[in-house]
Amino acid sequence: xxxxxxxxxxxxxxxxxxxxxxxxxxxxxxxxxxxxxxxxxxxxxxxxxxxxxxxxxxxxxxxxxxxxxxxxxxxxxxxxxxxxxxxxxxxxxxxxxxxxxxxxxxxxxxxxxxxxxxxxxxxxxxxxxxxxxxxxxxxxxxxxxxxxxxxxxxxxxxxxxxxxxxxxxxxxxxxxxxxxxxxxxxxxxxxxxxxxxxxxxxxxxxxxxxxxxxxxxxxxxxxxxxxxxxxxxxxxxxxxxxxxxxxxxxxxxxxxxxxxxxxxxxxxxxxxxxxxxxxxxxxxxxxxxxxxxxxxxxxxxxxxxxxxxxxxxxxxxxxxxxxxxxxxxxxxxxxxxxxxxxxxxxxxxxxxxxxxxxxxxxxxxxxxxxxxxxxxxxxxxxxxxxxxxxx
Numbered sequence: 001x002x003x004x005x006x007x008x009x010x011x012x013x014x015x016x017x018x019x020x021x022x023x024x025x026x027x028x029x030x031x032x033x034x035x036x037x038x039x040x041x042x043x044x045x046x047x048x049x050x051x052x053x054x055x056x057x058x059x060x061x062x063x064x065x066x067x068x069x070x071x072x073x074x075x076x077x078x079x080x081x082x083x084x085x086x087x088x089x090x091x092x093x094x095x096x097x098x099x100x101x102x103x104x105x106x107x108x109x110x111x112x113x114x115x116x117x118x119x120x121x122x123x124x125x126x127x128x129x130x131x132x133x134x135x136x137x138x139x140x141x142x143x144x145x146x147x148x149x150x151x152x153x154x155x156x157x158x159x160x161x162x163x164x165x166x167x168x169x170x171x172x173x174x175x176x177x178x179x180x181x182x183x184x185x186x187x188x189x190x191x192x193x194x195x196x197x198x199x200x201x202x203x204x205x206x207x208x209x210x211x212x213x214x215x216x217x218x219x220x221x222x223x224x225x226x227x228x229x230x231x232x233x234x235x236x237x238x239x240x241x242x243x244x245x246x247x248x249x250x251x252x253x254x255x256x257x258x259x260x261x262x263x264x265x266x267x268x269x270x271x272x273x274x275x276x277x278x279x280x281x282x283x284x285x286x287x288x289x290x291x292x293x294x295x296x297x298x299x300x301x302x303x304x305x306x307x308x309x310x311x312x313x314x315x316x317x318x319x320x321x322x323x324x325x326x327x328x329x330x331x332x333x334x335x336x337x338x339x340x341x342x343x344x345x346x347x348x349x350x351x352x353x354x355x356x357x358x359x360x361x362x363x364x365x366x367x368x369x370x371x372x373x374x375x376x377x378x379x380x381x382x383x384x385x386x387x388x389x390x391x
Contacts, residue, residue, distance in 0.1 A: 098124065152174065191282060221250055246262055255272075289362075315351075
C-alpha cells in the first residue's frame with residue numbers, strides 16, 4: 001500500500017532536490033513537497049552574493065510539489081504560517097508529515113495538525129548546539145532549551161545529518177531508536193558527471209595555473225562570516241608563496257577588498273571567478289589542489305562535501321560543523337582554530353610543500369564523503385518513516 005508523505009520546507013533548495021527525487025523513486029512512497037516561496041526557482045537577487053542568481057539545475061523536477069505561497073518573507077519566520085494545515089493534511093489523505101526545522105510558524109502549525117490527526121511526525125534539521133562567535137546569552141539559551149523540549153515532544157522520529165546533530169538530540173534525551181542517519185549531501189550524480197566532463201590540465205591552463213603551483217580554492221559568499229580575508233592573510237604568511245595560486249569563486253560585499261589585497265599579494269596567480277553556477281563549478285574544483293573554508297561559523301558547510309567529492313583535501317576552521325564527520329586530521333584534511341591565520345598558513349604550507357601528501361589526502365577525502373550521498377539521505381528518511389509507522 002502506497003504511503004503519502006507531506007514534506008514542508010521554506011523553498012526549493014538545490015542541495016535538497018536530489019534527495020527529494022530519490023524519495024519520489026522509492027516504491028510505495030508518495031512524497032509531496034510544500035513550499036512557501038518560489039524565489040530560488042525563478043531566480044532573482046541573492047542578498048548574500050549581492051548579484052542576481054538563477055540556478056541552472058532543475059530544482060522542482062522529478063517530484064510532486066505545491067507552492068502554498070510564492071512570495072513569503074522568509075527573513076521573518078514567525079510570519080510564514082499555515083493556519084489551514086489540518087485541512088490540507090486531511091484533504092490530501094497523508095499518512096505522515098516531515099518538517100526541516102522549528103523556527104517558522106508553519107512548522108508549529110504542521111506539528112499541531114499532525115498530532116490532532118494522529119499522523120507521525122518526522123523531522124530532519126540542522127540540529128546543533130554550536131553557536132557563532134556572537135554567542136547566546138544565558139537567558140536566550142534557557143528559552144531555546146525550553147522551546148526545543150516542548151517542540152521535540154511532538155516529533156516521533158528524527159533524521160540527523162551528522163555527528164553534531166546527533167549529539168544535539170542526544171543531549172535532549174532523544175532515544176537512539178528514534179534517530180536515523182540521513183546525511184547532509186550534495187548532488188552526487190551532478191558532480192560525478194563534472195569530474196568526467198572537466199579536464200584538470202585544460203582547466204588549469206585556462207586559469208593560468210602552472211604545473212608546479214599549488215592551487216588553493218575558496219568557494220562561497222564573500223561575506224565576513226566566511227572569512228575570505230583570513231585566507232588572504234594566511235597566504236601572506238607563507239614563506240614561499242610564489243608556488244601558490246588562489247582561486248576565489250563567489251561574490252559578496254567583500255569582493256573588492258578580497259581582490260585588492262589578494263592581487264597585491266599574488267599578482268597574476270589570483271583568479272577571481274565571480275559567481276559560478278552549478279553546472280560549471282566542477283571546472284574550478286578540478287583545477288584546484290586544496291580547498292579552504294575558514295568560516296567563523298557553518299552549521300555544516302556543504303561546499304566541503306563538494307570539494308571532497310572532487311578529491312580535494314580540505315582545511316576548515318573549527319567552527320565548520322561538518323569537520324566532525326568529514327575531516328579526519330592528517331587523512332582527509334585539517335581543522336584549524338577559527339580566526340588563527342598562522343595555523344591556517346601552516347596547514348596550507350604543509351600541503352603545498354608535499355604534493356604526494358596532498359594527493360593521498362584527496363583520495364581519502366573522496367572515500368570519506370562517499371557515504372554522504374543523496375541516496376543515503378533518502379534511505380535514512382525512508383527508514384525513519386517505517387519506524388514511525390510501527391510506533
